[in-house]
Amino acid sequence: MKPDTFMVDQNRQISIGGVALAYLAEKYGTPLYVLDYETIVHRIKDYQDALSELTPPGQAFYAGKAFLCQAMAGLLEQHQMGLDVVSGGELYTALQAGFNPERIMFHGNVKTREEIAYALTAHVGHIVCDSMDELERIEEEAARIGCQAPVLLRITPGIEAHTHEFIRTGQFDSKFGFGLADGLADRAVKRALTLEHVLLKGFHAHIGSQILEEDPFILNAETLLRYSLGWNQSHGWWPEVLNIGGGFGVRYQPGDHPPRLTTVVSAINELLHELTPKELAVPRIFMEPGRSIIAEAGVTLYRVLVTKSVPGGKRYISVDGGMGDNIRPALYQAEYRAAIDGKVGQDNMETVTVAGRYCETGDVLLKDIALSQAAVDDLLVVFDTGAYNYSMASNYNRVPRPAVVLVHQGQDYLWVARESYQDLVRADSPYAMTLAEFR
Numbered sequence: 146m147k148p149d150t151f152m153v154d155q156n157r158q159i160s161i162g163g164v165a166l167a168y169l170a171e172k173y174g175t176p177l178y179v180l181d182y183e184t185i186v187h188r189i190k191d192y193q194d195a196l197s198e199l200t201p202p203g204q205a206f207y208a209g210k211a212f213l214c215q216a217m218a219g220l221l222e223q224h225q226m227g228l229d230v231v232s233g234g235e236l237y238t239a240l241q242a243g244f245n246p247e248r249i250m251f252h253g254n255v256k257t258r259e260e261i262a263y264a265l266t267a268h269v270g271h272i273v274c275d276s277m278d279e280l281e282r283i284e285e286e287a288a289r290i291g292c293q294a295p296v297l298l299r300i301t302p303g304i305e306a307h308t309h310e311f312i313r314t315g316q317f318d319s320k321f322g323f324g325l326a327d328g329l330a331d332r333a334v335k336r337a338l339t340l341e342h343v344l345l346k347g348f349h350a351h352i353g354s355q356i357l358e359e360d361p362f363i364l365n366a367e368t369l370l371r372y373s374l375g376w377n378q379s380h381g382w383w384p385e386v387l388n389i390g391g392g393f394g395v396r397y398q399p400g401d402h403p404p405r406l407t408t409v410v411s412a413i414n415e416l417l418h419e420l421t422p423k424e425l426a427v428p429r430i431f432m433e434p435g436r437s438i439i440a441e442a443g444v445t446l447y448r449v450l451v452t453k454s455v456p457g458g459k460r461y462i463s464v465d466g467g468m469g470d471n472i473r474p475a476l477y478q479a480e481y482r483a484a485i486d487g488k489v490g491q492d493n494m495e496t497v498t499v500a501g502r503y504c505e506t507g508d509v510l511l512k513d514i515a516l517s518q519a520a521v522d523d524l525l526v527v528f529d530t531g532a533y534n535y536s537m538a539s540n541y542n543r544v545p546r547p548a549v550v551l552v553h554q555g556q557d558y559l560w561v562a563r564e565s566y567q568d569l570v571r572a573d574s575p576y577a578m579t580l581a582e583f584r
């Protein structure tokens with residue numbers, strides 16, 4: 146909903162982590178991503194406490210795709226979290242920050258040979274395998290390196306989570322993983338068990354994102370368990386680990402009611418102990434929360450640069466950021482809440498559409514929302530932007546990406562510097578060189 150340390154003073158100005166947002170905007174410029182340390186740590190502890198109630202204790206792996214930089218990896222390491230990475234770049238970021246590779250889960254539905262080799266030589270704790278082709282590639286790379294790859298097979302359990310269609314991944318026709326219905330998962334288990342350099346550790350299934358119900362998560366764990374029982378019968382093999390993915394929703398809007406983690410975890414604990422045959426060890430449960438750790442910790446600050454009313458009465462305010470720093474409204478019609486700093490709680494609300502600065506009609510951050518009357522130079526604060534904003538940011542229109550600042554107990558810490566124009570051209574070849582290639 147908002148960072149845990151959100152406060153409004155008598156001047157209607159907002160502070161987070163004991164730091165005034167107006168001060169941060171002056172110091173670092175806008176747009177600016179601000180993250181609250183306390184909120185991140187509270188959410189991490191929620192997962193760790195809930196999963197420690199399981200026997201055997203579970204483990205949470207933060208999904209780096211939601212937001213990752215070296216400092217974030219360092220914070221996660223400090224709190225002994227696991228980390229789910231989906232590319233060589235995320236893996237590199239974590240390793241550079243000194244993250245323990247044993248607590249890294251290497252994901253991705255397409256991994257290059259180089260990425261697989263990188264993960265294996267870095268000794269990551271688990272690799273999640275997504276396809277038959279990849280299974281063979283993992284075997285070949287592990288054989289070449291001379292190691293055994295600890296593998297989870299990604300299963301598509303066919304659970305329909307009620308969320309936006311584009312971020313639903315658990316259906317049978319999903320591009321992700323091995324289907325249960327078409328027998329692919331069964332073939333994958335069979336094949337993995339014959340491979341000399343693959344050590345099959347268990348299964349993974351992620352059913353979607355921003356899920357607001359509890360039942361799909363419980364059903365997901367149950368599906369993995371029941372299929373495991375079948376494979377135990379047919380192949381005499383039993384998983385050490387069941388990874389039920391991420392996807393816990395957050396409260397972007399007042400009507401959003403996130404699922405209760407403790408309810409889900411205790412239901413899964415019951416299932417585990419009811420269904421696991423006495424002679425076998427109860428599998429460990431892994432979870433991969435991204436959004437529910439970081440979304441509410443983040444706000445984005447924008448400067449209002451234009452206000453205008455168009456024929457028909459529609460009122461726009463335009464800000465110095467947009468789809469380059471937050472693609473989610475354009476990509477998923479995601480909705481956010483916002484406030485004008487210094488005017489919080491004023492009566493004179495108006496309905497406005499907040500437009501971005503990018504050259505796309507669809508670059509609209511907030512559609513028809515009630516805001517205090519905004520003027521040029523006001524500071525617009527958009528809430529719950531910690532997840533999938535910075536990590537999905539682009540340089541569209543050659544706009545440098547904003548800085549990321551962490552706040553805690555009245556102090557601010559620069560986590561990621563604002564990109565400069567020089568950064569934008571760093572990887573470009575000068576024109577003369579390009580021309581030489583055509584001669």
Ligand SMILES: Cc1ncc(COP(=O)(O)O)c(C=O)c1O
Pocket residue numbers: 208210211229252314351353354355390391392393433434435436437532
């Ligand atoms: C495999 C996997 N794990 C974890 C996550 C994190 O999901 P969320 O941020 O919704 O918790 C995702 C997100 O798409 C994912 O694809």
